[in-house]
Structures are given as C-alpha cells and as structure tokens.
Amino acid sequence: MTHVAHIPERRARTVEWPKWTPTELRDALRARGVERPWTHQVAAAEAAHGGRHVVVATGTASGKSLAYQLPVLSRLLTDPRATALYLAPTKALGADQLRSVSDLDLAGVRAAAYDGDTPMADRDWVRAHARWVFTNPDMLHRGVLPAHGRWATFFRRLAYVVIDECHAYRGVFGSHVALLLRRLRRVARRYGADPVFVLASATVAEPARSASVLSGVDCVAVTEDGSPRGARTIALWEPPLLEDLAGENGAPVRRSAGAEAARILTDLVVEGARTLTFIRSRRGAELTALGARRHLSEVDSDLVERVAAYRGGYLPEERRALERALSDGRLLGVATTNALELGVDIAGLDAVVVAGYPGTLASFWQQAGRAGRAGDGALVVFVARDDPLDTYLVHHPSAILDRPVEATVLDPGNPYVLTPQLACAAAELPITSEELPTLGGAAAVEALDALTSDGVVRRRPAGWYWVAHDRPHSDVDIRGSGGEQVAVVEADTGRLLGTVDPASACASVHPGALYLHQGSSYVVDDLDLDNGLALVHAEDPEWTTVPRDLIDITVVRTLREERHAGVSVCLGEVDVTTQVTSYLRRLPSGRVLDQVPLDLPPQTLRTRAVWYTVSADLLHGSAPGGAGLVPARVPGALHAAEHAAIGLLPLFATCDRWDIGGVSTALHADTGEATVFVHDGHPGGAGFADRGFAALVPWLSATREAISSCECPAGCPSCVQSPKCGNGNEPLDKAGAVAVLDVVLRAIRADATATSA
Numbered sequence: 001m002t003h004v005a006h007i008p009e010r011r012a013r014t015v016e017w018p019k020w021t022p023t024e025l026r027d028a029l030r031a032r033g034v035e036r037p038w039t040h041q042v043a044a045a046e047a048a049h050g051g052r053h054v055v056v057a058t059g060t061a062s063g064k065s066l067a068y069q070l071p072v073l074s075r076l077l078t079d080p081r082a083t084a085l086y087l088a089p090t091k092a093l094g095a096d097q098l099r100s101v102s103d104l105d106l107a108g109v110r111a112a113a114y115d116g117d118t119p120m121a122d123r124d125w126v127r128a129h130a131r132w133v134f135t136n137p138d139m140l141h142r143g144v145l146p147a148h149g150r151w152a153t154f155f156r157r158l159a160y161v162v163i164d165e166c167h168a169y170r171g172v173f174g175s176h177v178a179l180l181l182r183r184l185r186r187v188a189r190r191y192g193a194d195p196v197f198v199l200a201s202a203t204v205a206e207p208a209r210s211a212s213v214l215s216g217v218d219c220v221a222v223t224e225d226g227s228p229r230g231a232r233t234i235a236l237w238e239p240p241l242l243e244d245l246a247g248e249n250g251a252p253v254r255r256s257a258g259a260e261a262a263r264i265l266t267d268l269v270v271e272g273a274r275t276l277t278f279i280r281s282r283r284g285a286e287l288t289a290l291g292a293r294r295h296l297s298e299v300d301s302d303l304v305e306r307v308a309a310y311r312g313g314y315l316p317e318e319r320r321a322l323e324r325a326l327s328d329g330r331l332l333g334v335a336t337t338n339a340l341e342l343g344v345d346i347a348g349l350d351a352v353v354v355a356g357y358p359g360t361l362a363s364f365w366q367q368a369g370r371a372g373r374a375g376d377g378a379l380v381v382f383v384a385r386d387d388p389l390d391t392y393l394v395h396h397p398s399a400i401l402d403r404p405v406e407a408t409v410l411d412p413g414n415p416y417v418l419t420p421q422l423a424c425a426a427a428e429l430p431i432t433s434e435e436l437p438t439l440g441g442a443a444a445v446e447a448l449d450a451l452t453s454d455g456v457v458r459r460r461p462a463g464w465y466w467v468a469h470d471r472p473h474s475d476v477d478i479r480g481s482g483g484e485q486v487a488v489v490e491a492d493t494g495r496l497l498g499t500v501d502p503a504s505a506c507a508s509v510h511p512g513a514l515y516l517h518q519g520s521s522y523v524v525d526d527l528d529l530d531n532g533l534a535l536v537h538a539e540d541p542e543w544t545t546v547p548r549d550l551i552d553i554t555v556v557r558t559l560r561e562e563r564h565a566g567v568s569v570c571l572g573e574v575d576v577t578t579q580v581t582s583y584l585r586r587l588p589s590g591r592v593l594d595q596v597p598l599d600l601p602p603q604t605l606r607t608r609a610v611w612y613t614v615s616a617d618l619l620h621g622s623a624p625g626g627a628g629l630v631p632a633r634v635p636g637a638l639h640a641a642e643h644a645a646i647g648l649l650p651l652f653a654t655c656d657r658w659d660i661g662g663v664s665t666a667l668h669a670d671t672g673e674a675t676v677f678v679h680d681g682h683p684g685g686a687g688f689a690d691r692g693f694a695a696l697v698p699w700l701s702a703t704r705e706a707i708s709s710c711e712c713p714a715g716c717p718s719c720v721q722s723p724k725c726g727n728g729n730e731p732l733d734k735a736g737a738v739a740v741l742d743v744v745l746r747a748i749r750a751d752a753t754a755t756s757a
C-alpha cells in the first residue's frame with residue numbers, strides 16, 4: 001500500500017420544491033421517497049425552467065436525473081403540447097432512465113424509446129404521439145434528423161433537450177456528437193423551436209466550458225453537490241513483484257491487477273463487506289470473479305455463491321437481477337466492467353476496488369462514488385496495473401486525490417469529422433452562410449469547398465445544397481471506430497465472432513494471429529482487407545502471437561512551433577505509415593518459438609502529432625546542459641522516452657494509451673534532428689496531440705518522474721516498456737531517456753524563466 005487518504009462525510013442539504021412544481025409531480029416524487037430535493041437539483045431545475053441552458057456536474061448517485069426530470073416533467077404536465085428529447089450515450093442507460101420516468105405514471109407524459117430496438121410497428125406511434133422521446137446519438141443521427149419532416153410536429157413543440165452523462169462524449173465520438181447537436185438545433189429552428197439544453201455530467205473541470213463546446217450553446221454550471229455522502233478511506237495499492245517470473249528482455253514483472261483485485265475482493269467478502277470491483281475488460285471481470293470464488297472455496301464454501309461477474313452483453317433481466325441482489329446484500333461481491341459505471345442505480349456499498357486506472361479521473365470518481373452511505377464509512381482501493389501511468393499514480397497520490405477532474409477533450413473542427421457532418425447537415429437542410437459561424441467558421445467553408453468539388457453539394461445564392469443521389473448518413477461513423485469494420489468470421493460455421501477496426505486489423509487479425517473471443521481462442525487463416533473479412537478457426541494453441549511492424553512518419557504541415565536553444569517543440573499534421581511485417585509466436589514463459597514473415601500492405605493514417613527535436617550538440621555534449629549520450633545510446637534513449645510519454649499522456653488528455661501512438665528516431669528526414677513524435681491514433685486527430693502540446697512541460701515532467709522513480713534496473717512495463725511496441729521493446733535505454741528528458745525540459749524552462757524575467 002503506497003498511500004492512504006481520508007475523505008470526510010458530507011451532509012445532505014435540501015430545499016423546498018420549486019413553486020412551479022405541479023402537485024401531481026411532487027406527489028409522485030414523494031411517493032418514490034424524495035421528501036425534499038437537494039440543493040443542486042433545484043438550482044439546475046430553476047435555471048432550466050427559467051430558459052437557461054444548464055449543466056449539472058455532481059458526483060455519482062447525487063440524483064442528477066431529478067435535476068432534469070423536474071423542469072421537463074413540469075413543462076410536459078402544464079403545457080399539453082410541449083415535447084422533449086433525451087439522449088444517452090448507451091441504450092442501457094436510456095432504458096433505465098425511461099423506466100424511471102414511466103414508473104412515475106404521470107398522465108399525458110407519454111415517454112417512449114426510439115432506438116435500434118424499437119419495433120418498426122411502434123415507430124410511427126412514437127413519432128406521432130410520444131412527448132418525451134428517449135434515444136441515443138446514433139439513432140438521432142441515422143433515424144431522426146435525416147427524416148425530420150416526419151417529426152415536424154415533435155420538433156415544432158420541442159421544449160427541452162436532455163443530454164445525460166455528457167462527459168462520455170469525448171474524442172472523435174464527442175466531436176461528432178457536438179456537430180450532431182448543432183444539426184439538431186438547426187432542424188428545430190427550421191420548425192420554429194429553440195429548445196433549452198439540460199446536460200448532466202460527472203464532476204469534470206470546467207463543466208460550463210465543456211458543455212458549451214459540446215452543445216454549441218452557452219451553458220451555466222451547477223456544481224455544488226447537496227447530496228449526502230459517507231466518509232471514505234482511499235487506499236492506493238501496488239501489486240508486488242513476482243520473484244520467479246521475468247518478462248520481455250528479462251524485465252521484472254508484477255502480479256496482475258486483476259489477480260490482486262480477486263484477493264482483495266476475497267478478503268472484503270470474508271469480512272462481510274458489500275464490494276464492487278471494477279476491471280478494465282470483460283474477460284478480466286469474469287476472471288476476477290472466478291478467482292475470488294476459488295479463494296473463497298478454500299475459506300468458506302458458503303460464500304462462493306455470493307460473488308458474481310457483471311458486464312456489458314448480459315440481458316437486461318440478468319443485469320437487473322444482479323443489481324437487486326447486490327443492493328439487498330444477497331450478493332456480497334461483484335466484479336464488473338465499466339458497464340456498472342453509468343447510470344445504474346447502485347450506491348452505498350461498503351467498498352469499491354478499482355483495478356487499473358479507468359482512463360479518466362471522472363471515471364475513477366464515478367466508480368469510487370459507488371462506495372459510501374451517509375453516516376457510514378467506506379473503503380476505496382485503487383490497484384495499479386503494471387504500466388507507467390498506474391505506477392506513477394500510486395506513487396503520486398496528489399495526481400489522483402488533489403487534481404481537478406479533467407475537462408473533456410473534443411474538437412468539432414477536425415476536418416475528418418466536420419466534412420461528413422456538414423454533408424449530413426446539407427442533406428437535411430441547405431446550409432446558409434449565416435449558419436457558418438456555429439458550424440465551424442473558416443473550417444466549415446473549407447469543408448464545404450471540398451464537398452462542392454466532390455460534386456455532392458452545390459453552391460447556390462441561398463446556400464449550399466445537397467445534390468448527390470444518396471443521403472450521406474449511413475456512411476458516417478459517429479463512434480469514430482475508423483470506417484468499415486473488419487468482420488471476424490468462423491470459416492466452418494459462418495458465425496460472426498466480432499469486428500476489428502480497420503486501422504488495427506493488420507496487427508490484430510493478420511494470418512496466423514491468435515484471436516480471443518469470450519474466453520475461446522481462434523487462429524486466423526486469412527485476412528481479406530478489400531472485403532473487410534478475417535476467417536478464423538477454433539484452436540487453442542499454447543503460444544500467443546505478437547505482431548512486429550515498421551512505422552514511418554512524415555510531417556505534412558507544421559501548425560505550431562516553439563524554438564528553444566537546441567530544442568524545438570511542434571504541433572502539426574503527419575502521415576503515419578505502418579506495415580506489419582512479421583509476428584512472433586511466444587510461449588507463456590516468454591520464450592519465442594519463431595518469427596513468421598507476413599506480406600501485408602502498408603497503411604497510412606493522416607493525423608495530428610506533437611513532437612520535439614533535440615540537437616546533436618545537446619544529446620552528445622558532456623558539457624553542462626548536455627545529455628552526454630554516445631551516439632549508440634540515442635535510439636534506445638529516445639524510444640524509451642517515447643514509450644513513457646505515451647503512457648503518461650492520458651493524465652493530461654482524456655484518452656487511453658491505445659488512442660495514441662509514437663515514433664522516435666535519432667535522425668528524422670523532415671526535422672533533420674533526433675525527434676520524438678506522439679500522434680493521435682484517429683484520422684484527423686481527436687485533440688490529444690493538441691493537449692500534449694499545450695501541457696508539454698507538466699506532461700514531460702511527469703514522464704521523467706515516472707521513469708526515474710521506477711525501482712527496476714533497466715526498464716520494465718511500469719516505466720519504459722510498452723505492451724503495443726511493434727519493435728519488441730528494443731532498444732530501450734532507461735537512464736538515457738531520463739537524460740534526454742532532462743535536457744529538453746531544461747531548454748524549455750530556461751526560456752520560460754528568461755521570458756518571465
């Protein structure tokens with residue numbers, strides 16, 4: 001255990017119901033057990049009722065639903081014509097919220113779902129009669145806006161738009177949703193409506209700014225949480241090094257976070273504590289539950305049945321049964337993915353174990369928030385995985401405990417998002433020049449020019465008109481999974497096992513690759529990139545496969561550049577070309593059986609990157625200010641610095657290390673110097689490289705700190721090794737990386753001091 005912190009209890013603060021609350025609504029809410037609302041619920045409801053766009057950003061289980069139900073239901077009850085729209089990032093959350101509204105059983109509200117599961121026969125009824133429509137961005141994009149004429153009455157009367165769990169809209173998906181909401185507003189305007197937006201979010205930094213960027217309207221924020229919360233103890237935990245096991249290149253390895261979480265879960269269940277354990281992957285959740293059950297069978301066989309797994313992919317009835325069993329104490333321990341993070345009404349547990357940093361502080365606190373009843377203490381344990389970010393966090397508690405939750409990163413100006421979104425907008429209604437400022441300004445003009453020269457829109461005096469035959473909507477992938485998915489199909493049976501995004505297909509389903517699906521393993525026979533198909537057969541070999549690739553990066557355009565003595569820092573557009581050239585077959589012990597060559601085409605990604613260059617003088621110089629590295633050490637030093645920087649960027653940009661990549665080279669053709677690139681993994685970028693550029697000094701300082709404080713002798717997964725290195729984690733020079741980062745940071749700081757002086 002590396003750190004323990006105590007968070008004191010918070011008492012409830014309640015206020016009277018707003019005067020405008022209809023009696024029948026107040027009675028229905030009282031019957032549900034809400035005697036008096038909490039302060040933040042009323043503050044948000046009052047703003048919305050008064051016509052202000054508002055975001056309520058408070059903790060888990062703080063009753064954010066009531067904050068929007070109050071103004072929306074009041075309006076629907078007092079104005080029999082008004083309508084409202086509710087958007088959730090997942091269908092499951094939308095269904096939960098719809099049930100919560102329907103259970104109030106208020107006459108005339110007519111709340112209904114309109115999503116991919118709504119039967120065709122019911123859809124006409126929803127369009128014609130529903131007054132509160134519960135849907136998701138995917139359906140709004142493909143099913144509602146393209147057919148807005150059929151929704152004319154609904155749009156004409158649209159009073160409120162509710163956007164729940166809006167911190168989920170980040171990166172490429174968030175950028176698409178931001179433009180989707182602008183499309184929604186222009187369609188509503190077309191029918192004479194100007195709805196009030198009510199957003200609900202986990203606690204995030206700058207909620208008003210994030211919500212305004214997302215919605216395109218100025219939002220006020222309500223952040224003073226009036227809900228009660230028990231005192232909590234937060235423990236940070238680093239699994240021990242394994243004595244008799246060595247990893248890649250002989251590196252020391254730690255016990256896995258999932259295995260460690262299973263032990264902690266077991267101990268807590270034995271103590272009778274109701275415990276939720278969050279694991280990153282579905283398979284991990286199943287394995288942790290199994291592990292805990294196995295440990296329990298050795299202690300007290302009665303307890304075995306009181307531990308279960310919970311994850312996405314379960315049927316709604318199964319999920320509800322598990323939720324109930326956990327709430328009433330029949331289940332003591334549950335291992336889950338983040339499926340239990342959003343919306344589900346479970347709180348007041350005795351303990352939460354978070355195995356592996358969930359990617360954002362918002363998620364971390366959302367998960368931790370499941371623990372703690374008013375008046376009762378609770379425990380939160382964060383278990384580090386064996387990677388640089390988690391290791392950094394357990395050794396720098398303030399990075400978790402004292403930092404404001406990150407603002408969401410999204411970039412509606414990304415041309416790879418903006419262009420297809422404007423195509424959809426033009427197909428819905430011609431785009432006029434007065435609309436351009438709200439649709440991206442100069443970037444929108446550029447995108448419309450591109451669409452015009454493609455012949456799909458035409459410029460007329462009144463605006464840009466969609467003239468192509470087919471509507472563009474079905475080709476626009478708002479989840480940003482990167483175009484047409486590659487289907488993974490079992491050759492014998494024709495069964496579709498899953499899909500892989502095309503950018504990673506060569507690395508994950510190349511011929512010979514081991515493919516895991518729900519605990520079963522398959523081996524890939526053939527990858528047909530043209531038709532988006534990977535054929536596999538069931539096989540459970542003793543080896544796993546590891547792809548090897550060659551990566552090349554070229555600078556297309558430098559957008560920002562900061563020069564310092566011997567160091568420059570840039571942000572720009574790059575082309576990243578990746579070619580998977582071979583794969584290794586490796587035994588669990590780490591021993592490599594063989595290396596098999598592959599003949600796959602190179603793939604190019606146009607995206608954004610942040611990079612820094614270091615002059616030869618600074619790298620080799622042994623004089624003060626130089627890194628003193630002999631030339632042979634430079635590639636390993638840069639490579640190690642690159643890996644660790646990728647590992648730590650998620651601390652500053654709301655991304656996953658899998659969303660970004662990197663390239664380092666001792667001499668780059670475009671920069672003419674030693675260069676380390678960190679790039680976005682999505683076409684056009686998702687704003688992550690931009691965040692890295694903006695937060696360069698704290699980011700590289702944390703990177704340096706993570707490497708230098710790692711206790712391993714020469715590099716391990718906790719500092720400079722990367723699980724996705726296409727080069728087998730070679731060469732890596734841990735001490736060299738610290739030397740490089742020191743000279744880079746010194747050069748930048750020297751200038752900063754000079755400027756401020």
Ligand SMILES: [Zn+2]
Pocket residue numbers: 710711712715716717718719720
């Ligand atoms: Zn290490």
Ligand SMILES: [Zn+2]
Pocket residue numbers: 639643722724725726727729730
């Ligand atoms: Zn690497």
